Amino acid sequence: METKGLTSMLDFLRQEGIEDELIARIERFREDYPVAQGDESRIPVPKFKYYGRDVWRLAVTAILAGENLLLVGPKATGKNVLAENLAAVFGRPAWDVSFYLNTDASTLIGTDTFRNGEVSFRKGPVCACAEAGGFGVLDEINMAKNESLAVLHATLDFRRIIDVPGYERIRLAPATRFIATMNYGYAGTRELNEALASRFMVINMPIISGEDLEKLLLQQYPDLKPECAAQLTALFGEIRSKCESSEISTKALDLRGLLATVDLVYNGLTMREALSIAVVNKSFDEFERTLVDDIVSTRIDGRLTRADIFRAQSA
DSSP states (O other): OOHHHHHHHHHHHHHTTOOHHHHHHHHHHHHHSOOOTTOGGGSOOOSSOOOOHHHHHHHHHHHHTTOOEEEEOOTTSOHHHHHHHHHHHHTOOEEEEEOOTTOOHHHHHEEEEEETTEEEEEEOHHHHHHHHTOEEEEETGGGSOHHHHHTTHHHHSTTOEEEOTTSOEEEOOTTOEEEEEEOTTSTTOOOOOHHHHTTSEEEEOOOOOHHHHHHHHHHHOTTBOHHHHHHHHHHHHHHHHHHHTTSSOGGGOOHHHHHHHHHHHHTTOOHHHHHHHHTGGGOOSHHHHHHHHHHHHHHSOTTOOHHHHBOOOOO
């Protein structure tokens, strides 16, 4: 990441109320662990920023203390956004690992491959991350098979090693951290076993507040009219309320879709068209889709266009 990008992220942390002492320790961390040439392109440049001072303080302190993180929370709480933001703030190359049914030990660690007439070891993302001192993002870790999780035990505890069968033992670089995410609400998820959970510091991700959602919208789209940001925030809050009361499923509770709505209107769609494809149509059940459409129609004027929701830019 360029110095300008780092300064921007640290200024953002100051705006969030993070103490100067913590920010100074982040800067020392970056100085102590320079990124190897060739890995700079893996340092994230976040499109969205995570808002929430208390969570930032917990996460930053845990990483500085050498701990791994487990971010737990329902949909639309910003788990992956925070993971990306943390890698950017600390200036670390990031490796993303998505767990699914066929993720096994070789997917994580690596496997034999035939190269230049001989068998050699092709590193998987966990090994590559460990050697580079990167941040490994383990997405939806509670969807993984036991075989996959077993190989992480020695990696995530005080031993900080990876035993590669038939090859050398890999020791994690000092800057290496792993940030796992989990959501109990998705199909295929399950309880995380105690042995693995004990290797993480666990942060329960809070639901984004209306104030922080408005800040996110206005930070991402500086020319968005504040009253429009307030309307979209209220819409998201009402959809969440309907989800919490079990009137609808969480399919339409899509923060990415809400943000994409603004992009779509900017690019020429009306507000109704944008909300239809970014939010409403995420509900595939016809009855539920009708309910979500009614919520949207009540809250938002569907005729709004780019000229209506953005402030006119000065020439």
